[in-house]
Amino acid sequence: MRLSNFESSVRGSEDNQLSGWRKSFKERGEWTSKFELFSPKTSSEGLIMRMIRAPIDLRPGVIKRWWKNKKEEYEMFEQSYIPDRHEILGNDLAAAHFVMYRGGKVKFSNENKWRAGKEHGLPNQKEPGYDLEAVDASDVNLYYQGLFNFKDLKYLKSLRLRNCRHMDDWCLDYISGELGTLEELDLQNCQNITERGLACLYRLQHLRYLNVNGIPQNRSFELTCLLLEETIPGLTIEGVDYVKQ
Amino acid sequence: MSRLGSHSFVRLLKCNVRCVRICGGQRFKSNEPSEFEHPVSRTIRVLKGDVKNYFSLPEGEKTFRKQHFLSGHCDVLVIGGGIMGSSIAYWLKQRARQGLHVVVVEKDPTVIPNNVLCYTSASTVLSVGGIRQQFSVPESIQMSLFGAEFLRNVKKHLYVEGHDPPDVQFTPTGYLFLATEKGATQLEENYKLQQELGAKNELLSPTKLKEKFPWLNTEDIALGCHGLRDEGWFDPWSLLDGFKKKAINLGAEYIQGEAVGFKFKSMPDVMVEGVEPGTYEALDSLLIKTPSGDIHPIKFGLCVIAAGPQSGAVAKMARIGNGAGYLQFPLPVEPRKRYVYAFNCPNGPGLNTPLTVDPTGAYFRREGLAGSFIGGRSPDVDKEPSTENLDVDHQFFDDYIWPHIAKRVKAFEGLKVNSAWAGFYEYNTFDANGIVGLHPYYQNLYLATGFSGHGIQHGPAVGRAVMEMIIDGGFKTIDLSRLSFDRIITGNPILENNIW
Numbered sequence: 081m082r083l084s085n086f087e088s089s090v091r092g093s094e095d096n097q098l099s100g101w102r103k104s105f106k107e108r109g110e111w112t113s114k115f116e117l118f119s120p121k122t123s124s125e126g127l128i129m130r131m132i133r134a135p136i137d138l139r140p141g142v143i144k145r146w147w148k149n150k151k152e153e154y155e156m157f158e159q160s161y162i163p164d165r166h167e168i169l170g171n172d173l174a175a176a177h178f179v180m181y182r183g184g185k186v187k188f189s190n191e192n193k194w195r196a197g198k199e200h201g202l203p204n205q206k207e208p209g210y211d212l213e214a215v216d217a218s219d220v221n222l223y224y225q226g227l228f229n230f231k232d233l234k235y236l237k238s239l240r241l242r243n244c245r246h247m248d249d250w251c252l253d254y255i256s257g258e259l260g261t262l263e264e265l266d267l268q269n270c271q272n273i274t275e276r277g278l279a280c281l282y283r284l285q286h287l288r289y290l291n292v293n294g295i296p297q298n299r300s301f302e303l304t305c306l307l308l309e310e311t312i313p314g315l316t317i318e319g320v321d322y323v324k325q
Numbered sequence: 326m327s328r329l330g331s332h333s334f335v336r337l338l339k340c341n342v343r344c345v346r347i348c349g350g351q352r353f354k355s356n357e358p359s360e361f362e363h364p365v366s367r368t369i370r371v372l373k374g375d376v377k378n379y380f381s382l383p384e385g386e387k388t389f390r391k392q393h394f395l396s397g398h399c400d401v402l403v404i405g406g407g408i409m410g411s412s413i414a415y416w417l418k419q420r421a422r423q424g425l426h427v428v429v430v431e432k433d434p435t436v437i438p439n440n441v442l443c444y445t446s447a448s449t450v451l452s453v454g455g456i457r458q459q460f461s462v463p464e465s466i467q468m469s470l471f472g473a474e475f476l477r478n479v480k481k482h483l484y485v486e487g488h489d490p491p492d493v494q495f496t497p498t499g500y501l502f503l504a505t506e507k508g509a510t511q512l513e514e515n516y517k518l519q520q521e522l523g524a525k526n527e528l529l530s531p532t533k534l535k536e537k538f539p540w541l542n543t544e545d546i547a548l549g550c551h552g553l554r555d556e557g558w559f560d561p562w563s564l565l566d567g568f569k570k571k572a573i574n575l576g577a578e579y580i581q582g583e584a585v586g587f588k589f590k591s592m593p594d595v596m597v598e599g600v601e602p603g604t605y606e607a608l609d610s611l612l613i614k615t616p617s618g619d620i621h622p623i624k625f626g627l628c629v630i631a632a633g634p635q636s637g638a639v640a641k642m643a644r645i646g647n648g649a650g651y652l653q654f655p656l657p658v659e660p661r662k663r664y665v666y667a668f669n670c671p672n673g674p675g676l677n678t679p680l681t682v683d684p685t686g687a688y689f690r691r692e693g694l695a696g697s698f699i700g701g702r703s704p705d706v707d708k709e710p711s712t713e714n715l716d717v718d719h720q721f722f723d724d725y726i727w728p729h730i731a732k733r734v735k736a737f738e739g740l741k742v743n744s745a746w747a748g749f750y751e752y753n754t755f756d757a758n759g760i761v762g763l764h765p766y767y768q769n770l771y772l773a774t775g776f777s778g779h780g781i782q783h784g785p786a787v788g789r790a791v792m793e794m795i796i797d798g799g800f801k802t803i804d805l806s807r808l809s810f811d812r813i814i815t816g817n818p819i820l821e822n823n824i825w
Contacts, residue, residue: 130422133421133422133423133424134422134423135422135423136375142486149481224477249495249496249497250477250495250497250555252497253497253554253555253557254554256497256553257499257525257553257554258525258553258554274494275694276494276495276496276497277497279496279498279676279694280496280497280498280499280557282676282677283553283677285537300693300694303694303695304676304694307675307676307694308676310675310676311675311676311677
């Protein structure tokens with residue numbers, strides 16, 4: 081094959097996708113292989129294939145861990161964002177339904193009392209006048225996926241996530257980026273939070289109260305809290321002790 | 326004879342390997358059965374082997390212990406054990422488990438005894454470790470989003486029994502890209518594309534910028550784009566270590582050695598599109614120079630070049646760039662030295678310092694909490710430093726970085742440089758974006774290189790993409806077909822509009 085022919089046919093071809101010169105015999109329809117019978121048409125190969133390839137490991141600890149992972153996966157799937165819910169109910173009501181179904185409490189801006197329980201009597205469709213002001217999701221065992229249900233909440237002032245074990249730095253990243261109107265954030269006993277996640281809370285410029293009781297602390301953590309109080313005017317942090325004996 | 330396409334080749338290989346596995350619980354290194362074995366005794370042997378395996382060590386421990394026995398051949402050979410190579414090994418082993426024998430060859434010299442590989446000049450560990458979605462190439466945005474999701478769940482993905490789960494120490498602080506009048510429209514277009522693909526950031530006018538970041542000098546800034554989610558920096562060494570430990574635990578084999586050449590095999594019966602019939606020469610095995618100086622060949626079924634900055638040199642060994650036809654196009658990846666300076670400025674910006682990127686390309690970010698920062702800048706094209714060693718040029722900071730960041734942040738006029746280090750970008754001289762996919766000539770050579778400074782954040786995604794190419798025959802999660810080697814041949818660069 082002469083090099084000049086090859087070059088002229090290749091360069092200057094506009095389409096970068098498999099244009100004529102790169103289509104294989106199979107794609108041009110000239111020839112097929114019998115191995116096509118074995119091609120995985122979809123990427124999911126199912127439980128059987130994975131079981132065949134993996135070594136047999138039936139130790140009780142491994143099975144327990146596998147079961148725990150499966151339950152966690154299911155829980156995360158249950159908490160994931162459903163676009164339909166937000167379309168039908170609007171952002172505020174959807175978040176309220178989500179929280180109350182799981183045992184949390186919510187408060188709307190036009191009322192003075194907390195609403196809780198599965199029989200809440202909230203409307204089933206979008207209705208104006210329901211602006212979510214406070215959410216108490218303590219003990220709800222919220223995952224990162226669950227936080228996506230708090231979307232575009234323009235009036236949210238307070239978020240309580242006490243004892244939510246799975247709240248970590250990534251969750252704080254989401255909260256500080258999405259819920260810019262927050263004035264009160266309660267993270268008591270969220271053990272997985274470190275000072276790195278705490279540092280990104282500088283984005284919440286309206287924050288007035290932050291509770292970090294029960295989170296494992298070290299010098300960097302305390303320094304971060306000090307710097308946060310400097311960066312955000314009007315912020316008080318509860319649960320950190322600056323003066324050590 | 327019909328063309329041995331990559332799909333059918335891999336399937337043939339898998340059938341073979343399955344036969345080998347059925348031949349017993351132990352792993353034979355050869356494919357031919359030794360002598361005739363009575364079916365009953367074979368059944369008993371297989372069952373005994375399975376029962377023994379039930380009580381014995383997990384797969385990975387056995388491989389790790391066989392230190393002095395280097396494999397003679399393998400299914401997939403990954404050249405390069407940095408973030409790309411380790412990620413590819415992890416994804417392959419995690420999907421195929423015992424179905425694929427994966428070997429990773431890494432050349433960085435051992436310093437610590439017990440054969441622990443110590444990466445002294447690999448780009449991965451010298452990287453600043455940032456992750457951002459603010460690109461203009463859609464594939465890059467998708468890969469970064471995937472990377473962020475992977476890092477979020479890294480404790481589950483890379484959990485090895487008996488060890489602590491890896492802690493990548495992610496600091497979610499976001500990137501802040503600043504643009505002058507000239508670049509404002511491009512920044513806005515990029516922002517729209519990023520929003521479309523699922524990233525979350527906000528456009529800030531100069532007044533808003535001044536409000537959020539009072540330390541910023543917004544004199545000539547027309548627009549800023551601030552990342553609000555899944556952007557920040559993390560520890561690249563932990564991620565690399567996590568990938569490597571998990572890959573070894575799943576059965577991948579890490580060999581210390583330097584690739585010095587390939588052995589070719591003439592296959593006149595194979596017909597490849599664009600190659601004169603009868604002239605095809607396939608890659609047969611890789612010659613590795615072990616630390617003791619011996620040359621050891623490893624025969625492979627598939628090879629992946631993920632050698633970072635040295636990928637161009639490795640590709641040359643495979644005649645890519647000094648052959649005829651498709652082989653006349655070299656792999657345009659070469660090392661480019663980049664400096665990173667750590668400096669201290671006590672009255673500099675506080676907590677609210679994202680990784681700020683100036684319109685000139687100079688960047689800086691907060692490091693720790695005591696007024697320490699890290700900064701750098703890509704040099705202009707004609708001022709590229711020599712790549713012979715990793716020595717740092719301190720004059721570079723004074724001449725090319727300090728004026729710009731001091732202009733951007735008044736407090737930086739009084740900074741003091743504490744230390745600096747240098748690392749190599751695996752720079753793609755063609756268009757500074759990664760090259761992923763099968764090589765057009767060789768039916769068993771994959772490329773995963775050329776990421777020009779973004780390898781660390783795209784590592785998990787590229788590893789998964791290469792795994793899907795090898796096992797599924799095509800991309801399933803993120804479509805990276807635009808990033809293939811083809812664009813080098815057709816001359817269609819995919820340019821990124823803000824790259825530092």
